[in-house]
Every structure is written in C-alpha cells, then in structure tokens.
Amino acid sequence: MNKEARRLNLLIEVALQGTEIQLLDLTHLSEFCADAHPAIWLGKKDAVAIWGEDCMHWCMPRVPDTWVDNFSELIRNSLERGGVPRYENLIDEGKTHITVTTLM
Secondary structure (H helix, E strand, O other), X not given: OOHHHHXXXXXXXXXXXXXXXXXXXXXXXXXXXXXXXXHHHHOHHHHHHHHOOOOOOOOOOHHHHHHHHHHHHHHHHHHHOOOEEEEEEEEEOOEEEEEEEEEO
16 A cells, blocks of 8 residues: 555544544555455556456455454444444545444
C-alpha cells in the first residue's frame, strides 16, 4: 500500500479513538497475502482494467473468508457486551469500508 493511504488510515484510526466506532482494519491484514491478489500477477493496470479498483477479486478464498470471520467476531463481541451494532456501508472512490458503531 502506498504511503499516502497509510497516512490516511492512521488519521482515521486516530480520529476514531475515544468514540463508539470500532475500526476493522482489513488493509493491514490483507497485505500479508498480497500474492493472492491478481494485480500481482496481471500487473495493476491490467487488473484494474478487468476488475476495476476493488478488493473483492482474489485468486484464493482465504482472504475474503478471513475478512468475514473477523467481521463476524466483531459483531459477536458487540452483542455479548449487550450492545446493539449499527452498520454503515461507506463507499469512497470505489472502495467499500464497513464501520460498526456499537450502541450501548
């Protein structure tokens, strides 16, 4: 991931500290399996031409499956604490970010 995106992610994380919003950082997790993304093998330009700027096309199922596992655990923990999770799906420049706010 480029330096600008890392700075933006850090700013978002800092801004959310002390709020009820839980950030699920899938970017950092996904970087460990970068070899499973077609952009590595097709080249970024060709991968973008075929699939666009999205994170859902992976050569192997383990990456999106791990996202779902982590998101499910976040929901389960929220419910166990007695909270009522509220979900927002935010679209920003073709990328999907899921924000979970726990209402106590």
